[in-house]
Amino acid sequence: MTENLPVVTLNQGASKRAExxxxxxxxxxxxxxxxxxxxxxxxxxxxxxxxxxxxxxAMFNPHSLIAVRFLSRDPEAVIDGAFLExxxxxxxxxREKLYDAPCYRLVHAxxxxxxxxxIDRYGDVVVAQINSAGIDRMADDxxxxxxxxxxxxxxxxxxxxxxxxxxxxxxxxxxxxxPLPEKVEVHENGISYRADLALGQKTGWYFDQRDNRxxxxxLAKGARVLDVYSHAGGFGLACAVAGAVDVTLVDxxxxxxxxxxxxxxxxxxxxxxxxxxxxxxxxxxxxxDRGDSYDVVICDxxxxxxxxxxxxxxxKGYRKLARLAARLVAPGGYLGIASCSHHVESDAFLxxxxxxxxxxxxxxxxxxxxGAGPDHPVHPQLPESAYLKFLxxxxxxxx
Numbered sequence: 001m002t003e004n005l006p007v008v009t010l011n012q013g014a015s016k017r018a019e020x021x022x023x024x025x026x027x028x029x030x031x032x033x034x035x036x037x038x039x040x041x042x043x044x045x046x047x048x049x050x051x052x053x054x055x056x057x058a059m060f061n062p063h064s065l066i067a068v069r070f071l072s073r074d075p076e077a078v079i080d081g082a083f084l085e086x087x088x089x090x091x092x093x094x095r096e097k098l099y100d101a102p103c104y105r106l107v108h109a110x111x112x113x114x115x116x117x118x119i120d121r122y123g124d125v126v127v128a129q130i131n132s133a134g135i136d137r138m139a140d141d142x143x144x145x146x147x148x149x150x151x152x153x154x155x156x157x158x159x160x161x162x163x164x165x166x167x168x169x170x171x172x173x174x175x176x177x178x179p180l181p182e183k184v185e186v187h188e189n190g191i192s193y194r195a196d197l198a199l200g201q202k203t204g205w206y207f208d209q210r211d212n213r214x215x216x217x218x219l220a221k222g223a224r225v226l227d228v229y230s231h232a233g234g235f236g237l238a239c240a241v242a243g244a245v246d247v248t249l250v251d252x253x254x255x256x257x258x259x260x261x262x263x264x265x266x267x268x269x270x271x272x273x274x275x276x277x278x279x280x281x282x283x284x285x286x287x288x289d290r291g292d293s294y295d296v297v298i299c300d301x302x303x304x305x306x307x308x309x310x311x312x313x314x315x316k317g318y319r320k321l322a323r324l325a326a327r328l329v330a331p332g333g334y335l336g337i338a339s340c341s342h343h344v345e346s347d348a349f350l351x352x353x354x355x356x357x358x359x360x361x362x363x364x365x366x367x368x369x370x371g372a373g374p375d376h377p378v379h380p381q382l383p384e385s386a387y388l389k390f391l392x393x394x395x396x397x398x399x
Contacts, residue, residue, distance in 0.1 A: 008036055008045045008060050008068065015049040018070075022381040023110045025058075025068035037062050041168055042133030044071070044079045059115070059134025063168045069115035069132060084138065084145035087113045092149060095121075095375055101187040104375040105207045106150075111377035111385060116167075119146070120203040122184045122195065127156040127203040131163045143176040153178040156197055173198065183259065189214045191241050192266050193232060194259040201231065201256075208372035209234055209300065209338070212390045215368055216298055216336045217242035219392070223295035226250070226287070226328060228280050233260030233273075235298045235336065240269035244296070248274045250283050284324040297325045298336040305341035315344055315352050322356025326364075326395060335364070335393045342387035349389045357395065368392035 010018070014029035025047065030036065039045065041061040047068060048054055054075035058068045071079055091112045095104045106112075106126065107119035116132020126146050130136050136159065143155040159172040175198075186193040186205050197204035213235050220239035227236030230249035237260065240247045247269075251257050257275045264273040276283065280301065299321055305314030322337055329335050335357070339349045350369070357364045371378075372388040379385050 005044055005046045005057065006035070006039055006060075007048055008039075008058075009048045009052075010050055010055075012050040015053075015055065017381075018047070018055050018068075019049075020381070023070045023115055023379060024066050024382075027062070027065055027067040030067055032062065042135075042137035044134070046075055059132060061133045061167055064133070064166060066166075069110075069134060071113070071115070071134075079138075081141045081145055084114075084142055085149050088119075088145050088149045091119075098374055103187045103207070105373075106375075108376050109385070110379040110382055117142070118203065120205065120207060121150070121152070122186055122197065122205070124152050125154045125156065125180065125184055125197060126150065126152050127158055127197050129158045129161060129203050131161050131167065133167045133169060136164075136167075136169055139174075140176070147177060154180050156180055156203075158203065161202075183262070188234075189217070189238060191237060192263060193234065193237065194263045194266070195232060196255065196259060199255070200259075206231065206234060208340075208376050208388050209390070210375075211373045212336070212338070212368070212370055212392070213238040215370075215392060216296065216334070219334045220244040220296050223333075224293075224330075225296045226292075226294040226298070228284060228297070228299045228325070229301045230260060231256045231300070233257075233263055235300060236260070236273065237263055237267060237269065239296060239298075240264065240272050241267055244272065246272055246274070248276060248294075250276045250278055250280060252277060252279050281320070281324065284321075284328065288324060288327045292328055293330045294328055295330050295333045296336070297329050297333070299325050300336075300338045301340075303341040304339070305343045308343050311343050311348075314341065315348055318344070318349060318352040319356040319359070322353040323359045326357045326360045326362060329395045331396045333395055334367075335395060336390070337393075338388065338390045340388050342384040344389070346386075346389050350391065353391055353393070357393065362395050363397065364393040364395050365397040366391060366393055 009031045045060040056073040057077045058070045106121045117135045119128045155176040157174045195204040217238040221243035225239045225244045225247045228250045230251045236247045236249045264270040304317040
């Protein structure tokens, strides 16, 4: 029961951010007495101000910089299977309004009221990427709640993210329910993709680019397309299905490109899709030196900036990427480029891309400046949760 939960008290003057709705409390804001220090990571606790005013119920980890992650602002909330089912049902209700097919980001951490976990749905299979000690302690209850609310057959509990080290968690991947199929279909924008949910990156697919893929597809009819950092072919296959005459997918992962090849065949566009295993910057430079040209070039790289100390150097990577990619875009053609580095602000990303294009002596106009789709809601107190930046530019707009 809630009345039996341990109490964690904030230091004097340290409660303002939490009182204003921030979902986290940092370790230096907490009164770390011996009893508090002894609590096991992930313990459910009641949070109190220094004058004993209740702030809510949270997950607590005395060994993490983010020591408190709020679960509910109701100080009497009971954190159990029913609580998890309620949060999942609420998230599901939103996604069912947004999407016809059951393929989407189901839970986006704090913005859906379940901090420290991202949950993606692939029809009858759900993958939960668990990054906090609190959710890790409730992993079995979470799997049961997902099966109960969604009626899915398989839940994959993936605990293989580097972020887990910050919570003191070891790597672990478990399957609950029916055995996981070796490969699953991802239905998005009328296209059937393929994903590896056990060994693929993150949860196996990147639903966050759904709307941006559709946008670039609209620009690709009759076009020659180069999709760099293609992963399993998200952007490139969207362009092929939309009518591109030739699509080249470039990625260093042979396994990801194998999935793209399977999807190309399934969508009857394999005669227009070519696969190339290569490191992105080297490949772009070789194509530049050969004088290659494409009507549409798309670059969706992994995060170049993984910590604040790397921002000054890392942002220059986007300038270099834009410069190399822009040289391959035909006059009047289009460049799509993204950043998933949450430490890089949107304006800084735009500035670096703009400089990269300018380095080539070309002009550009921004057609689209966007983030993730609505199945990736943003918590208003966590601007870093708006991690994705995407730009679509027309080069030489007067051409």
